[in-house]
Amino acid sequence: MADDILSERPSEEQERALHRALLEGSRVASSELAEAYLDYLTQTLWRHYRARYEGLTLDDCATAAGDALVALIHHPERYDPERGRLAKYLLMSAAGDLRNAQKSAQRRRQRLRMVDPQEDDVVERLAAGNQEREDMLDPAELLARREAEQEARDHGDLVREMLGRDVSADEAEALELWLRGERRTEAFAAALGCTHLPLPEQRRLVKRWKDKLMKRWQRRRQHE
């Protein structure tokens, strides 16, 4: 992967000298290494992986590149010049870090989507670091909520019997939607008669209604 750009980097002789200096305890070799390779590694990772990993940023690439450099600075003995060029070694090391970081990030995103396909905007907001939405939940909390809801749906007849008599006609319609596994905010907003409100407000009302429903269900179950 690295061969196409190795010519821009220090020569093989310079690489060996740099590595030797690190091994011999030079105080400035670490700085020279970072200056020689940080941008190269960052750009190369970006070029090779931006199409592969959703949401990958240049900063992610720079972090992985920095990690690979710091690892080599701490353990120069792990690189064996006889087995290949230093640039390639660093690139493989950085690519490994990047792959691991991106796989973790993707697992987090997939877990959120599995829990609730309608939470895509939550994923995006989380990725953007935007915490403004009131119903923003961390993945574990979201999963727990979805599991509790699924458990309630599994007892659909019981839920109808226990909660159905206490709800208005609008709520009964929303309850049926919910028991059928409906997730779309607009469907609940229509049943609850709040489609005239702005979308964030609809979301808030629907969420509040669902939370109330779950609390009532859980309370009733405890009393049974």
Next chain:
Amino acid sequence: MNSRLEELARRVEDDPAFLASVLAVYARSENMDDEALARALGCPLDRLPALRLCLRPRPEPSHFQRDVQEIATHFGLDPDALARAVRRADAIIRLRGDRHTARGALMAARDREEPPPPPTP
């Protein structure tokens, strides 16, 4: 200034192997921003990130002066200023360590304290 290099230099401020960690302690103790630090060391401001990414001089007397000289020569610094900065930071770090140790010893001593004797009738 290379912002990626600068960011990496900031990241290694927590790593005691790097000169960045020592310079951060020194700059904080003197209330210095980057410009003041660069001036104090005789280092061009745009070379500060690269300087921070050097390994710190080894403290053993057999290495210290040579390591300081190597860095100073490479970056065109005043070696005495660099040596002073490193020694001062090391002294601060040692002092903090001693305080932690002293506090730890005091707490351990308190843990070992025997309960007061029962009141005599």
